Amino acid sequence: MSDANSQALAHYQGNFLKEVEERVEEGHWVKMCMQCGVCAGSCPFGPHWEHSPQKLFMMVMSNKRDEVLTTDSMWMCTSCYTCIVRCPRKLPITHIMHGLANYSHRLGLAPKKQPTRDVARLFWNNLAKTGRINELKFSLALYFKDGLVQGIKNALSMQAVGMKLMKAKRLSPNELFGGHKCKNPKDIQTVIAKAREIEDRRKGLA
């Protein structure tokens, strides 16, 4: 078990709602949910959610910590924001899904090899390096995230599209050698590091 997780368990003594309120982005909204079910019918990948947002909120309130933090449900969120505009109680549901996913990831409880988590990390690390997304390196990293053989297969299957995108000047081979970035990538790295330090301190994740 990760240190952060044992520390959280000791600190909250079985009060998971309080833990969510204090540590999950927009988590203080959860108790406002009136279980109407509108959000549950809104997710584009609905059938693939083991627990709908409505159910997740119920589970937070009934202290089902393990189930909530280890499910891959939140990772099915496409950030379509349909739930937010429909919820009669105006819960920022999308952000709570993001927050739960992030928290479970930071505690080391998120399911291993969860593809959305892997892609999301690649994306963030790509931007955190230079300040701007390097689309070619990002796609190459994506192709190869499951290993060399699968990567070559993936890259070959998208090769035709890749060539067309290059011809259309929508993908630049220069991206491999430097490419798009901020003038001083150090600036962005500094801002991110400081922000993370402050947040980790506040949330006890340091």
Place this chain on the structure above:
Amino acid sequence: MSKKQYAFYPGCSSQKGASASNYLNSIGVMCEKLDIQLNEIPDWNCCGASIGYAEGGELPRLAVSARNLALAEQNLPQQDMVSGCPACWLASRETIERLEESESLLAETNEALKEVGLNLKNDVKARHMVEVLIEDVGFDAIKEPVVKPLEGLKVAGYIGCQANRPFGIAGESFEDPKYLDNMVAAVGAEPLVDYDQKISCCGGALAFSEPEKSQKQIQDIVQSAYDHGADVIVTPCQLCQANVEIYQRDINKREGTKFEMPVMYYSQLMTVAYGGDAKQAGLDGNIIPSDKLKKFAG
């Protein structure tokens, strides 16, 4: 009339040689014709997009957007920030609102920005390009520069998610926004108002991680365009454009469909209607070309 000035935030996909570079081209021509001056925010960075949450958490994500806002405030004071990208718009506006609601988050954000000599007052406005067109320019003025009305071009207006939710466009409903159809009509084309996938999700960033689930969405989006007799799908979103165009090939392979539906930006239609040529409209940037639109462009 003096030009309207905006602090322009192109975003990662709309740089030269990036996946939506043709969007950038056509926005440039369109704005020129509409007397809009876009002043690029110096040294802007990635907004983090929605998918940034997994590693970025809350404060680092807000802080990267706050850096852009602070650069806009400092270098282009009194100008609204405008982006053509729904994700950039969303992240920026969300940051403004979150920091407005919480003094402690604003203080923490500024603590991080201080490390690089920046400070956010948080008095800038973040807007999407279509808001500028609808609210500041207006439909009548959008019509004015039209020299080649796109008569007979049948258009499925696909707005998608983030150019609509959660913030919405003033005066529009979330479930049935009409602005894109109205913009299409303003340039003389025929909006297919009954197209029923206009606010569906294309899978967003999960097109990379959950390709089959996303392609199921994309299949419905394209199939409905065919069912309604569309010549092209038009969208205000880069990720929608890329997902819906690029994955038609995979869907054809797996499902035996014969999709070859062009997916264009509203600004490409406008550029052609305003007399721009194929290059100015970035038509060479589409991997599924629209012969009809090319003909208009001459």
